[in-house]
Amino acid sequence: MAMVLNEEAGMLKDAAKGFLTGSAPVSQLRKLRDEKNEDGFDRKTWSAMAEMGWTSVLVPEDFGGVEMGYVAAGVIAEEMGRTLTASPYLSTAIMGATAFSRFGTDAQKSEWLPRIAAGDAITAIAVDESGKHAPSKVATTAERSGNGFKLNGRKTFVAEGHVADMLIVSARTAGSETEAEGITLFLVPRDAAGVSVERSDMVDSRNSARVTLDNVEVTADAVLGEVDGGLKTLEGVLDAGRAGLSAEMSGSAQQCLETTASYLKERKQFGAIIGTFQALQHRAAHLYSEVELGKSVVLKALQTLDAAPDHAAILVCAAKAKMGQVAQLATQEALQMHGGIGMTDEYDVGFFMKRVRVAEALYGDANFQADKFARMRNY
């Protein structure tokens, strides 16, 4: 497959850019933060996204979607990374849709995919239990109880947790705390008895929550994928999210690079435009090269998720490891080259730095990905 966007994806990119820069720019996130918005995202913007078909980009046509695939989903995420638009797009349109369309039963698909496509339901993935991402480290338990299960445990760093209708929760049905086998995924309504969700105040002003499960009863129908074999399903869902985050970070990195290059062409010091200084030219040119490499591996990962999802894992790993580091370099370089003004809250650079830090950590930072990459390469 040629590593260029086809016409359809190119048009989607232009449309997404137009909508987001016009209706949901960085100033929207700033406003949500400043007015301590309870939802943490703008519901009108979210409805508009659903109307444009963004929430159905990974939903099959049989369930009311447009199923354009991961490259298209990544194109939207990338543009959102340029404007830092806050929304449940990643947790729902990418991860929720992937969870149900790839791993759901017919009944689960029929119930959830049309609602996701319509923008009527929000899903959240509850996986981590401590500060560092570790999907196989699961202390949350699911004991058999009657025809179903009873869940107990605590989850953290649950993106969109407090606004979700449905939580997808990993819990242990067998094995010891760090074993890969014995994990099962459950669909747990946020308003189920025994579920308490506490929103976390995050550095990027985006949604994250702690979830406590206290004797939460679910039926056997609530199992997503196989009992005890949930890690494979979870990894499939997480990989979609990781690829989406990589695309988002790609957008943020490109935006930081472009904003910085513009600033270098305007700002004067020592009687000269600072962009004439070779020290700064080389920093910017090095960053450009890194961003180009990051873009390539992200596109390859997204294309592989579309063409051969079973072979995408190592590429997603490489994409998130690379783009995570590149995007952090981009925000750091952007701040340094902006000088003092970059340190001010009034300027947007800080928003990018904060969001990229969170996106980089979510579902495994660069170190996590590099370690996993090495294990997949047998060393």
Added chain:
Amino acid sequence: MADLEAFRQETREWLEANCPEEMRKPMQSEADAVWGGKKFKFSEPQKLWLDRMAEKGWTVPEWPTEYGGGGLSKAEAKILREEMQRIKARVPLQSFGIWMLGPALLKYGTHEQKLEHLPPIARGEIRWAQGYSEPNAGSDLAALMTKCEDKGDHYIVNGQKIWTSYADKADWIFVLVRTDFQASKHNGISFILVDMDQPGVTTKPIKLISGASPFCETFFDDARAEKHNLVGELNRGWDVAKYLLTHEREMIGGMGSGGMRPMGDIAVQQVGLNETGQLADPFLRADVARAEIDGMAFMFTMERVADEAKAGQGTGANSSVLKYYGTEFNKRRLELLMDSSGSDGLEWGGEDDVARGWLRSKGNSIEGGTSEVQLNIIAKRILQLPSA
């Protein structure tokens, strides 16, 4: 598409029938590469393979057939490459003529120049050297001073070139010369082809820290060049030089990516795994993993840049990104191989030593325009940052 499938089938059958067994074995070292030229010592299978491929025009598959090429479309050439890889066929011929002079002549040469020079390149009969850098014109290439005087029916060239790759093994040389000393430095340069088989041209190999001598000094003392061998317009040689440099950069940047044994595999062989199945040196493991990820990202970038160029979306300056990143990456790769190899890598043995490759790689970010020059180009041509 049906045509392409038919082409694939024919190509597959032809390669099966015509590629000698010896030419399907991996090259043991750089010494197995076929460069061609009058001085080259071919093995019998090498010569047979080259002649058969040249007969089809497949040493330069995309060049026009009238100039010794195969006249293949990009899609057909891709199929040929894939089918060659399928049977692990070696490249029949590699040369600066194919990589550098050929593309420049196809763009800037006259029909007569193409007819005279391209077919011997395609057949591996003439080996070309590149006469660009001078002792006082390295990164600042346009400061070159090799003098070329008009003597009526011919030119006379005087001066010295340096870092001329394999000049001692070459038959002809393409040279950047100064034809106007009054004009501004970029506007007095011409691009000329010189036969090295004359007393006025001498070469002297330069021994490098790696112990090898891939580069020479080349001296021109009243060397003669024919009028019809001036490529492009008089005093407009810089245009040709720049065009050709983009090809050189892509070539150097691409080194160290394709067909190499993965770093992780070498590290495992040298260092071993611990009881949990991880590379026994945890810091090396982290470095190797990051480098392999960057290597993948670089490989995909080469692929993307090529696909964008095909789709008419690329920017020519991206060759500077490939050159910059590819050469810096190759240095990093060789450092990690040295880290993996320990004292084994420090032995001064045969030509395939890790140590020799490691030392040789240090030149990658200098030759063909230093990393710093590439960063200047990216800053100016892509980011459009202003000049001082």
